[in-house]
Amino acid sequence: MGKPHYSEKQNKKASGTKLRDLKKAQEFAVYEPPNADKLKVARVFVNFGIESGVELDGQLIRVANRRQFPTVAGDLVYTDGKVVEGIKPRGKTLARFADEGGVRLIASNLDQVVLVISASTPPLHEGFVDRYLVYCRIMEIPLAIFLNKMDEPEEGIVERMKPFQDAGVDVYLMSATLDRGLKAARKRLERGITVLSGLSGVGKSTLINAMLGEDIPVQEVSAATKRGRHTTTAAEAYKLGDTLLIDTPGIKKFGFIGIAPTEIIKGFPEFAEYATECKYEDCLHLNERGCAVRAAVEEGRIDERRFGSYQDLVLGVMEDQKPR
Numbered sequence: 001m002g003k004p005h006y007s008e009k010q011n012k013k014a015s016g017t018k019l020r021d022l023k024k025a026q027e028f029a030v031y032e033p034p035n036a037d038k039l040k041v042a043r044v045f046v047n048f049g050i051e052s053g054v055e056l057d058g059q060l061i062r063v064a065n066r067r068q069f070p071t072v073a074g075d076l077v078y079t080d081g082k083v084v085e086g087i088k089p090r091g092k093t094l095a096r097f098a099d100e101g102g103v104r105l106i107a108s109n110l111d112q113v114v115l116v117i118s119a120s121t122p123p124l125h126e127g128f129v130d131r132y133l134v135y136c137r138i139m140e141i142p143l144a145i146f147l148n149k150m151d152e153p154e155e156g157i158v159e160r161m162k163p164f165q166d167a168g169v170d171v172y173l174m175s176a177t178l179d180r181g182l183k184a185a186r187k188r189l190e191r192g193i194t195v196l197s198g199l200s201g202v203g204k205s206t207l208i209n210a211m212l213g214e215d216i217p218v219q220e221v222s223a224a225t226k227r228g229r230h231t232t233t234a235a236e237a238y239k240l241g242d243t244l245l246i247d248t249p250g251i252k253k254f255g256f257i258g259i260a261p262t263e264i265i266k267g268f269p270e271f272a273e274y275a276t277e278c279k280y281e282d283c284l285h286l287n288e289r290g291c292a293v294r295a296a297v298e299e300g301r302i303d304e305r306r307f308g309s310y311q312d313l314v315l316g317v318m319e320d321q322k323p324r
């Protein structure tokens, strides 16, 4: 006890720094204060900015944040009931790759990620889902897809889920507004601390409303932009049975930094059986001779779109790693 995971100085340096390493972001600002044995451990439900909403001894209270300990929903923090004095080592996290550069944590101590997508608006872009798969496989977090708005499905939307199912992702069909498929969805959420992620307007808050009966503000999809508007500014946890459900503000882009080109294939597990047959052991399945993955695509055994997406992601992270 009492041993800091990070020194105060390191924390000070880290806050405001652009974190390029995904895995380091998980350890960001983790700190055990020397008097930890005299403090209590509380669960963060939401970071309001100057304060965190935490559960302490079964009560929801607000405690003051310290700049060097930026908390996120799901964090376990040391507190005297007034101030956040440190953050416990985090389990699995969801991070966002900010447009302005760097990694921002969204939620921590996760047992799974649920990506909510819409069967109608906003429209589905498969590449966005591929990115979640890559992230979750690299971070070793189970991923499920909730396909919402099945009361007004776009033609062929269910068929478009097949490649994700082939890649080992469970897909649940539902309609939050018609209360369809919610029982199975809720059952899935009982597996542990879950973050609901996805674009604005797909129905994350509506789903949580329907499942919890909580009153979370839900806005209409902005007609002008055909995109949802932000209703939440930080991730926020809700109690669901014995576990937690974390709502997030919608994200527009799920960028990648600090990921090696060779790691991208983790998000494409259906390529694995062919990849072992490539001529070169370090084949990246781009244009190499004797590439068995490309051969499998040509023979129709690997989904062409998934392969294209894989190549885009590899080329993208390679571009990112070029010295400037």
Ligand SMILES: Nc1nc2c(ncn2[C@@H]2O[C@H](COP(=O)(O)OP(=O)(O)O)[C@@H](O)[C@H]2O)c(=O)[nH]1
Residues within 6 Å of the ligand: 148, 149, 150, 151, 152, 174, 175, 176, 177, 178, 199, 200, 201, 202, 203, 204, 205, 206, 207, 217, 218, 219, 220, 221, 228, 229, 231, 250
């Ligand atoms: N048709 C239909 N609309 C839905 C469904 N779920 C949510 N919506 C609507 O989609 C819009 C965005 O929902 P919201 O929960 O705010 O999305 P969030 O940004 O992901 O939290 C709202 O107008 C909801 O009423 C659904 O299952 N079917």
Ligand SMILES: [Mg+2]
Residues within 6 Å of the ligand: 204, 205, 206, 231, 232, 248, 249, 250
């Ligand atoms: Mg919302």
Ligand SMILES: [Zn+2]
Residues within 6 Å of the ligand: 275, 278, 279, 283, 284, 285, 286, 288, 290, 291, 292, 293, 294
């Ligand atoms: Zn290959």
